[in-house]
Amino acid sequence: MDKKNKIKDYEVIVIGGGMAGVCAAIASAREGAKTALVNNRPVLGGNASSEIRMHICGADYHGFRQNARETGIIEEILLDNKRVNRSNSFSILDTILWEKTRFQENLDLYLNTHITSLIKEEDKIVSVIGEQLTTEKVxxxxxxxxxxxxxxxxxxxxxGAEYMSGREGKKVFGEKYAPDEPDNHTMxxxxxxxxxxxxxxxxxxxxxxxxxxxxEDLAYREHHEINSGYWWIEIGGDNLEVIxxxxxxxxxxLKAVYGVWDHIKNSGHHNADNFALDWVGFLPGxxxxxRIVGDYILREQDLFAGRIFEDAIAYGGWPMDMHTVGGIRTRREPNDFIMMEDLYTIPYRSIYSKxxxxxxxxxRDISASHMAFGSTRVMATCAVIGQAAGTAAAMCTEKxxxxxxxxxxxxxxxQKLMKDDCFIPxxxxxxxxxxxLSAKVSASSFLENCEPENIINGCPRTVKDQINAWIAxxxxxxxxxxxxxxxxxxxxxxxIKFDSNLSKEIMVSMTHSVRERQQEGTPKEIVKDYDIEFYDKEILVGKREIRDNHRRLSCTMVDNISCDKIRVKPLSTWGAEQISIYEIRVY
Structure with missing residues (x-):
């Protein structure tokens, strides 16, 4: 290789800088693996970046499924964003994602770098080779x-990994809602x-x-909210192959977007006289x-059963959101939401190649049938899968x-994932x-069913009718x-894991109705200021003062303290009257 070409050695290499890749790379680096994150775009975030601007949906189904929002690194990112991004700007989110990866210890970031080939030895990848378009480096x-x-x-x-594409017929996996016969159609x-x-x-x-x-062409496609649009302007996957x-x-x-806008502006029926286009995407989402074949292929039946796999590493809950073949070129309902009663888990065997x-x-490339994919493909679900993959990859290199x-x-x-605030039902x-876990817990006061012992019961969020928090x-x-x-x-x-109200959305969105449902800034329930006091035989031997905390998972490092009692004293929240703590861990 000439002087412009670089050979670099890593333990874990993540290719793709969407929310899944970002969370995978951060998780791997935080586990101590020397990690690279490679993205062929100038910004991170994938469909959530300023180039595409899709809001980050997940198992909470726009807040309609209570206490189901994903936590872990995706929660950390979105809470960081809520703290500083008061203008609801996707460009600011770009910067936050860049900051989270660019300044993460053990992580090297390669933007504008497209992988064009790789080197294999038998059934293993040895290297990936790509060109960074901005520097002409290979x-x-x-x-x-x-x-x-x-x-x-x-x-x-x-x-050469085994993969699936298109739609499997009913007989392939015995799925009730699959088409009768297989075909090559995708969303x-x-x-x-x-x-x-x-x-x-x-x-x-x-x-x-x-x-x-x-x-009448748009009869089944809601377009009354005209400040942003529209997920149903959808083309490809039929006679046009999406790649x-x-x-x-x-x-x-582009022809469709400008045609839809012409209808909104010039049909006279949408009160759009004063509106003008401000931005039109040029990178399709x-x-x-x-879909890559793993040791297990997740399927429709697993989702309906709310299956808890022994090797569960993440979860989903978005409906099976099946889009109509042909998209906007049809005069049919643009999608079909097939609801599940409960959350389901995603097995580890579905996140590595067979x-x-x-x-x-x-x-979204995990091992799943087309039907199951209809739910797993949304970005918050992809993000928690990414964190699991990154954590697992680092463990593989260590072991x-x-x-x-x-x-x-x-x-x-x-256990590592749960320590890092990933929920596994x-x-x-x-x-x-x-x-x-072996401590005796007491508190100054508590509400009924919100006893102090909840903070060590092992479940740091409300699950159905179990609150699982100490509330003073x-x-x-x-x-x-x-x-x-x-x-x-x-x-x-x-x-410490605080209450960040996992029933409310916190993502950036172009959609006015989605933004209206959100609280501005940091969720009011999070404890903002608190002290940690350390006692030895009733004598105060140490104290840490934490101020302006805006995260659900707040970690405080401690040095040179020996004690037999630890007291946490919440001083204020970001606006809530009640003090809630879901978990305290001591390492």
Whole structure:
């Protein structure tokens, strides 16, 4: 390789910088693995970036499924965003994602870098090779474990991994809602737009190349909210293949966007006289392409059953959101929401390749049927899958095993994920290193069913009718909660999980109705200021003062303290009257 070309060695290499890839790379680096994150766009976030601007949906189904919002790194990112991004700007979110990855220890970020080829030895990837378009450098990145977070499963495809595409027929997996016969159809791509009120009448001259739509053409497509739109402007996946015909699909989508806007502006029925287009995307958001085959293929029946897998590492809950073949070119309902009663889990065996030994999967390319994919594909679900994949990959490098071998250590992986505030339905904190689990817990006051012992019951969120939090009485003017230990402890870290109201949405959105449902700024329920006091035989031997906390998971490092009692004293929230704490861990 010449002087412009670089060879770099890593333990974990994540390709794809959407929400799944970002969370995978951060998780891997935080676990101590030397990690690279490679993205072929100038910004991170994928469909949530300023290039596409889709809001981050997940298991909470726009807040309609209570206490179901994803936590972990995706929660951290979105709470960081809520703290500083008061203008609801996708460009600011771009910057937050760049900051989270660019300044993360053990993580190197490669933007504008497109992987074009790879080197294999037998059934393992040795290196990926890509060109950074802004520098004309060619990188050969050598790694031990590779995570395909490209969405399209590009690395898996280049490596020869087994994959699926299109729709399986009913007989393939015995799925009730699958089409009768298999076909090659996928969900299509979408371009979004925004419009602003100019305060005066503005004309719109339809380009001669734009489509024409009458009201009957859009009969099943809601378009009364005209400041942004529309997920149903969807093309591809039928006679146009979403990857190979991507450029043509983009052009057809532009014709559709401007045609829809012409209808809104010039039909006279949408009160749009004062509105003007402000932004139109040029990078289509993709929904579906390749799905990589793992040791287990998640299917429709697993979702309906709310199945709790023994090797569960993440969960979903968005409906099976099945889009109509042909998209906006049809006069049919644009999608069908097939609801599940409960959350379901995603098994570890679905996030690594069946036949490429060191390839893991993060995001919408995991091992799932087309029907199950209809639910797992949304970004918040992809993000928690990504965190699981990154954590697992780092564990593989530390243990010097391949991803399949980590099945023997699945409990350790699950406990690591829960420690980092990932929720896995059906599992609880049983971390042998958490000294809080053996402590006696007391508090200044508490509400009924919100006892102080809840903070060590292993489940740090409300699940159905189980609150699982300590909540102090609102009349308690100086609340505290205390962990007393039988013997002295020398804590190095205190991890506290606060209430961030997991029933409300917190993502950036262009959609006015979605933004209206959100609280501005940091969720009011989070404890803002608090003290941690350390006692030895009733004598105060140490104190940490935490101020302006805006995160659900707040971690405080401790040095040179030996104590037999730890007291947490919440001082204020971001606006809520009640003080709530879901979990305190001591390491």
């Amino acid at each position: 990188f050969q990145l050598n790694g031990q474990v590779f995570i395909d977070a490209t969405g399209d499963g590009t690395i898996a495809y280049l490596s 299509g791509n979408t371009l979004l737009f925004t419009a602003i009120d100019m305060g005066k009448k503005v004309d719109f001259v339809k380009p001669e190349w734009a489509n024409t739509y009458k009201e 190979q015909d991507g450029e043509q699909i983009r052009d057809e989508l 993709k929904r579906e392409s390749r 036949n490429i030994g060191n390839l893991m999967l993060a995001g 010097k095993i391949l991803p399949r071998g980590l099945n023997e250590h699945i409990s350790e992986l699950q 059906g599992f609880k904190n049983e971390d042998k290193d958490d000294q809080a 009485k609102s009349s308690d003017k100086a609340p505290w909660i205390e962990l007393a230990f039988q013997n002295r402890v020398s804590p190095k870290e205190i991890r």
